[in-house]
Amino acid sequence: MQQLLSLPNIPRSYTALAEILASTLAIVQIRRSKISWSTWLMLTGFGIGQFILQFLADKFYIQFWILGILINVFWMFLTIFSCSRRSITVLIYQTSKTFIIAEFLAASAWQIVCYLKFYAYQIWRPFFQAVLMFLIYSLIIWLLFLLQNNDRLRYANLNISKKSAWNSLVIAMMIFATSNLGFMFKQNSLLNNSSSIFMMRTMVDLCGLLLFYIQENQRYEHYLHNDLIQMNSMFQSQYEQYQAYRESSETVNRRFHDLKHQLDVIALEQNSKKRLSYINSLRDDIKQFKSDVKTGNPVVDVVLTRKNAYCIEHNIIFTCIANGKLLNKIDVMDLCSLLGNSLDNAIEAESKVTDPQKRLIDLRVTKKGNMVIYSLRNYTTQATKLGSNGLPTTTKKDHSQPHGYGLKSIRLIAKKYGGTLTITNKDNWFKLILLLPLS
Template identity: 25%
Template sequence: MLESAIAFFRYFIALLFGTMVAVSLAGMVRTRKNYLSVGCFTILFFIVQLVCLRVWGMERTIKIYPLLSHLPVTLFIILYLKQPWLISLTSMFVSFLCCQPPRWVGAVLGGVFDNAVMDHLGYITAAFLMYYFLQKYVLNSARHLMERSLKSCLLFGAVPAFYYFFDYASTVYTDFMYRGSRVAVQFMPFLISAFYFLFLLFYYEEMQKQASIQRERDMLDMQFRQVQTELSSLRQLQQNAAAYRHDLRHHLALLQGLAYKENLGEIKRYLQLVQSDLEAITPMRFCERETVNLILSSFAAKAKQVGIFLVMDVRLPDRLTLSDTELCSLLSNALENAIQACKGISDSKDRQISLRVFSKNSKLCLDIRNSYQTEPSFYQGLPLAKEQGHGFGTKSMAYIVEKHGGVYRFSVKDGWFIFQATA
């Protein structure tokens, strides 16, 4: 009597374990209502299974078990949790696969002690431990993989699905597995190896996509910072212009007073002073593109503040494959890195940056070189960042050039760090 009660409790735990793994994998929210719904669903279909066991016996009940358990669980996920049929089926197949380790633990304990009760108790204990492990370490990651794309869901569920059909075909509906057939023994290892190979290919493809997305994010971040620099420059110019407009009437009054006195020398001196002030607040003009002028003016001012001798020769072609945003991002990152490298040089006379932008064979060519304190190291053609969280600028520069089918090179020669690009 006790053995039968433990056996029935084991079957209930098996149904509850499989159902909870499936609905958790499908993304069921942990609420009291959902737990009650799953509990009532499990009890209802366990009663249905007991009735079938009573009417048709164990052998027939096992053969129709997919209709009594697996199909209802799949429909519950589709109808109650509102999940797509592919995620619902995959969750069910994976939950079936997760039921196997507790079954193996129970079988081992039952064989060691030669006792069916130990088999049942081993299964029950292993099921609780397995569910805790899956809930804490596996289910969230597996769910994200399923929801990532159709391809990832199909690959993730393929092995559990094949195992499901193979298990029922070779052990429940036939005795193919127990006959010791070589085909039966080798089928699952071959299948797992094949899908492992496919998974590696898929994983590599996904890693490439993630790397591309990360480069896009880095570039967008750099472009955002570049826009902030432009806005900061514009605000500074507006403030300077507003201040100068405010002072203009004072200048005119002073000039009028000097004119009444016919003091021509003072007027000339004062006009030269005003002209120099105007030049100080007027952006330097390097080319015809205003956004590029703003960026270059901003970095020219930065270089001057820290005592860096900056020479720029910018001759942009009429047509560019790069957008203004991409060109400004490329120049901003290059000049920012150059200024950072020069700032570390103790002797201000050695702080030098040279920028050349020109056109050759209908291609935009960029050559920027700067002096440095410490010679940089390189990895896969890119300079290594010395601090954590740095190095995105050079990656963004490389990405922009490669995006337009161009070529680039970072190098060191005769005390100069050189970046050259053609796009």
Template identity: 35%
Template structure:
């Protein structure tokens, strides 16, 4: 069969596989950059080319093992250069391999059409190679760039990876079946027929994998939006419950004050006053102490303050709540509720009670509104996509608190920034002022 239809030159295949890797390196978040990226990618091209060319004349029994090794080299290239998990690297490896097979097959089909029964012209052959590869991989890069998640990883799971591997293996097997044997219902016997089968099967497999990728992306986005909406609703429900509880506490507080006034008229005033003073000091903890100028913010701050008191957390706040007058109640609950919940959850783990500190500030500055959450922090901060990495075992279903904060802030044209300074964790939110109030 090879006498009738020469196979694609191994060097062309290696170049196609390398360029497919480069496409994903350009669209994914990179682990390497600068000269390290250039050096490693250059070495990857050399290794891929040398390996495929060196194994060209091996017996057919070694064909599949050699292709597995070639795919492994693609995996190493993507995993080393891109900031992805091993499962995600495996997923992108299969997609890159199928794309490389399609473009290499397409180029060789075009080459065969123009060069068939003609004397070999190296200049024309290289021109066809550069043209077909250049246009095809440019279109592939544009296509991938539009459908790669920017704000988060795809979070590929084992089941999804194996589905992708099975699709890729089926496509590769059927597209190359005619080069192994012509005695099957799916094999071709004539040159053009074989070329068409390979290119069309690769195109079908590429389309299936791309459609599967879009489906996975939409499922991830849908899952994240549902989780964010759940948090929004939960925060609003929590606000309503907290408001009712605090109102009851305030009623009780005023009742006790009236009782104290009456008890002061009793005999033995010194002892009675000392006792009543003690009661007053105790019940002051349950009064809504924050007066920011926004009743929703007052309720949330008072609720979180009282909850933190149970764990010995010192809570301070300096906030101009009137700046929030143009913000939706649900968004206020989302931002302040999630930020304080995360801070309180972390401070509970601090052994030294004197270090359990949380500070909130809200102020206007040069036409912008600054919201800052600070809490005592021990250890090194690890960031993913600009947000702290989840420390929970099931990271896929956690970490939506900060994502929901960013989601709410972006609605108002704001940005979220996370930093660590010495032993302090800072969550900073910067948004344009929502009303006509200017900083004085």
């Protein structure tokens, strides 16, 4: 019985196949675009190279066993780098994780095949053995793909800090060392046969994979926490701007009240030069306040008036047809964030348009059926790429600062009030449409 359950070493060809499949899984998960035929061809070439390296490593003396492993791991690194072109931190993390996946894949599949050999000898023919190994590999890879095929883990796999990258490398080394301890202590009473050794190796590799997935979930939760802090800060900032705008509007009203008294003074002034000077001064003052916008909603009026004043000052043509009463049910802070963030993005885009005649922003707040339509469009000369989340990818080069939270907050507002957010960029017009139910 003991002899029948003895497990031979994993053939090098199966180890190479496990490494190729694990590398392919990593490439599929971290690439944003569809894999082209040229990439598949390159991946095939690297796969052939993996088989050759494993064959050569099998010829090494036992003293150079570790060297052979390092060479194969480095080849996996080159495979992922050549087919994905990611940052060095992402590559280190993915290679470490891919190596553990390959170890788990090879050990678990080989164990299953060997146990089937024990219970059904006819399956142990070379052809059926190869087919069975490939089927088990495919099933495990498919399950791992389904496990990681979501936005949470995709973000966690693409946003790797230097600390996380080096931690993953240390974890991979510790998992590999622990999983192979059994081969060094075969005389131990608990590990006195190859079946126990392979069982230990498979379980340790599985624990290593679980450790990687736990870290990825923690990384994503940390991202969500920071995301929430940034959006709350943006909500507060827009609300504080609204408070400042409202105070400014009150100052304007007082200023117009003072103009009445100044007109009385001008009427009594006998000196024509002084009277003309007063009149010119009044004209300058009035010109500053000609941006007044009335929509029927005091919050909307204040924000749009200030944004319109900014547009006038910077030669941006801002047209607005808005029934502000349709937005009465939206919370003040949410409304400030919606108006402030959407208009700030549009104004920033127009500031990059060189032709003043093409600096155009158009806002419409209308009703259609039982829906409120908040439509904002602006002319743009830049092509905007939309990410997998439906939001534009940032064009800012300074990635140390948070970007894109304005549109994320608008989408959050849409979900909060049971609506939808649609963003398009077509024929030089960037368009944001927010649909909200009236009820």
